[in-house]
Amino acid sequence: MxxxxxxxxxxxxxxxxxxxxxxxxxxxxxxxxxxxxxxxxxxxxxxxxxxxxxxxxxxxxxxxxxxxxxxxxxxxxxxxxxxxxxxxxxxxxxxxxxxxxxxxxxxxxxxGLADEEDLSLSGTHEDLKDRVLEDPGRIEPGFTPLATERETPAGAVDVYGEDADGRTVVLELKRSRAGPDGVGQLERYVDALRRDLHADAEVRGVLVAPSATDRARRLLAERGLEFVSLAPDTDDDA
Amino acid sequence: MxxxxxxxxxxxxxxxxxxxxxxxxxxxxxxxxxxxxxxxxxxxxxxxxxxxxxxxxxxxxxxxxxxxxxxxxxxxxxxxxxxxxxxxxxxxxxxxxxxxxxxxxxxxxxxGLADEEDLSLSGTHEDLKDRVLEDPGRIEPGFTPLATERETPAGAVDVYGEDADGRTVVLELKRSRAGPDGVGQLERYVDALRRDLHADAEVRGVLVAPSATDRARRLLAERGLEFVSLAPDTDDDA
DNA sequence: GCCTAGGTCCCGTTC
DNA sequence: GAACGGGGCCTAGGC
The missing domain is CATH 2.70.180.20 (Protein Yojf; Chain: A;)
Incomplete structure (x- = not known):
């Protein structure tokens, strides 16, 4: 009308x-x-x-x-x-x-719109997680995932596992370029696990993303955390 | 058509x-x-x-x-x-x-839509900041704001000031109920200022929001940070 | 219902 | 242009 x-x-x-x-x-x-x-x-x-x-x-x-x-x-x-x-x-x-x-x-x-179809989306956080679980060696040789969404007092960790030397490793995944907030998350989880596990347990924290901002990298370094470049799909903005 | x-x-x-x-x-x-x-x-x-x-x-x-x-x-x-x-x-x-x-x-x-009007919005982050600057005593007696958006290596601080004893105070403001991310921000800023200022400088961090989640409060406590309840307007969800 | 984190986030601001 | 943080964010997933 x-x-x-x-x-x-x-x-x-x-x-x-x-x-x-x-x-x-x-x-x-x-x-x-x-x-x-x-x-x-x-x-x-x-x-x-x-x-x-x-x-x-x-x-x-x-x-x-x-x-x-x-x-x-x-x-x-x-x-x-x-x-x-x-x-x-x-x-x-x-x-x-x-x-x-x-x-x-x-x-x-x-x-009156008739629509039965669901959106099929790729390049997501979930796709990045799949890529890590499919071939954990992409993080580093000897990395073994043990759980996803593992709960800690500070929240759920994206991927929880251990390295070749048996040290606990926490992965925080970002589907696109990572910033300071991602480092903050990772730090909270690593802190929580260090408190929760035995005091002598070593806990490594790794930020996994296609790339990271300068400030994010500086914050990682200051906190003894690590970075691995990995994208959900065949992206290339590292 | x-x-x-x-x-x-x-x-x-x-x-x-x-x-x-x-x-x-x-x-x-x-x-x-x-x-x-x-x-x-x-x-x-x-x-x-x-x-x-x-x-x-x-x-x-x-x-x-x-x-x-x-x-x-x-x-x-x-x-x-x-x-x-x-x-x-x-x-x-x-x-x-x-x-x-x-x-x-x-x-x-x-x-062809003709529209000259701008939205007038209240109850924002900015309104909360104004409320703090208007009457800094709402944070605590003797609190003195010195700057807003003060830059640190970890990002810009919402409100930067000092308390009655001359200690540096950092405020992180949230217009609505605060969660773990706000604590992470606050911690990053406090850390950065402790590194930047003289080693002996005491730096307090205060999360200012109408309320905070349990996990946020626990994280604050673990990190020696504080909480002050304040809402942008005459809200009441504390 | 609340909490938590992701998003093709969008968006303004600042550098 | 990149980056950083806010948003009446919205949205999905847990509990």
Whole structure:
């Protein structure tokens, strides 16, 4: 529907949401949000999408991110407020509320989209882990993985194993160039294991990624941690 | 346009992109992506949005995140491949390519959206920082901020100052409940300053957030770091 | 429900 | 351009 009346839009959108359709509305609107934070957005023309799973998104002409949104699981309400289309999307835990009020409508649409297919993605963290487990010698000769996602008081370690000399080795994997945060994680895990295992146990920590930033490498060195270059696939940004 | 021909859609979309409009296309399509990772998505009905800033998004009926996308700065190309509408969005640094091929078209639309307004957001990290600087006594009596974003070899510190006894104090701020990563950051900064300043200089580290997880508190304690509960606004999730 | 870490994260800022 | 940290991050997986 192009340039629908507010009344007609309310009818059509309500029916579409009941049907489980994906709804889009474009027009001049204001947006208010309150919840984990709060925001207001003055009048402007935007594109709004409501999904049957409770997602709401308000897109402006710029940016990958919606200017305002509501995550899946929300309740969408559509009504006429002062003769104008109003969309209210709410949830609890946390309590959040998104209100879009339209002054002028450009278009309202409903789509019943049939989609059975799942995305097939490669080049992920999981692919990197597989590559390590498939051929642990890629880390170093004699490295033997013993567990993945091994729990420590500081969190779960990506790969836990031992080296040729029987020393404990902790691997922290990053699918792309590693930064200071990855070093921080690795250090926390190594620290935790040193406390947990016998005091005399040697624990090595290895950051595994296609590459690492200068600061990450400096932090590794300062903490006696190591780096091994390895990418999930046949990438080459080392 | 509802159920447009592929030929007509190519014409309309090309003209709209030249005009700087936001374009949406809904229909049965396949999607292929390669770049930082790579993915394929078999035939299904989805909603595609192309923005004049070079953003592309493919949305299914579920999820806040698009199933495939391209960030701002890309080049959109639209053409007829084997008589079918094809959208190719590419960029360099990194080299990335998104291809959407349509088998059937449900709708194609173009929107010239006028929007001058900026989002006004509150409850942010910045608001928390302001709150600290406004009344440093909220951290503790006698705390004096000396700098924000002070650089250290491990990164920039949120707030740098000194306590009533003249000891250096580092604050790491989190707008919402703090976890292990925040402790890792704080520790890196404190470590770096202890190395940088005179060896005898005492450096205290304080995590400032509305609340912290159990593990974060344990990590703080183990490292001799502190916690102060403070929220950006009048929140109350401590 | 909370916690934890990954993400093709995106995004702004700074160098 | 790379890098670093924040985000109303979102999302999947555990517990």
């Amino acid at each position: 192009t340039h629908p009346s507010h009344e007609a839009a309310v009818e059509v959108i309500t029916a579409a949401l009941d049907r489980g359709d994906l709804v889009t509305v474009a027009g001049l609107c204001t947006v208010d949000y309150s919840g984990r934070a709060s925001s207001t957005l003055g009048p402007g023309e935007r594109h709004v999408m409501l999904k049957p799973d409770g997602t709401a998104m308000v897109h402006t002409v710029e940016g990958r991110q919606p200017v305002n949104w509501q995550p899946p699981g929300c309740e969408h309400e559509v009504d006429l407020a002062d003769g104008r289309l109003r969309i209210v999307s709410t949830r609890s835990t946390p309590e959040e509320r998104l209100v879009v009020e339209f002054e002028r409508l450009l278009q309202a649409s409903a789509f | 509802t159920h447009p021909s592929h030929e007509a859609a190519v014409e309309v979309i090309t003209a709209a992109l030249d005009r700087g409009d936001l374009v949406t296309v809904a229909g049965l399509c396949t999607v292929d992506y390669s770049g930082r990772a790579s993915s394929t998505l078999g035939p299904g009905e989805r909603h595609v949005m192309l923005k004049p800033d070079g953003t592309a998004m493919v949305h299914t009926v579920e999820g806040r995140q698009p199933v495939n996308w391209q960030p701002p700065g890309c080049e959109h190309e639209v053409d007829l491949a084997d008589g079918r509408l094809r959208i190719v969005s590419t960029r360099s640094t990194p080299e990335e390519r998104l291809v959407v091929e349509f088998e059937r078209l449900l709708q194609a639309s173009a929107f």
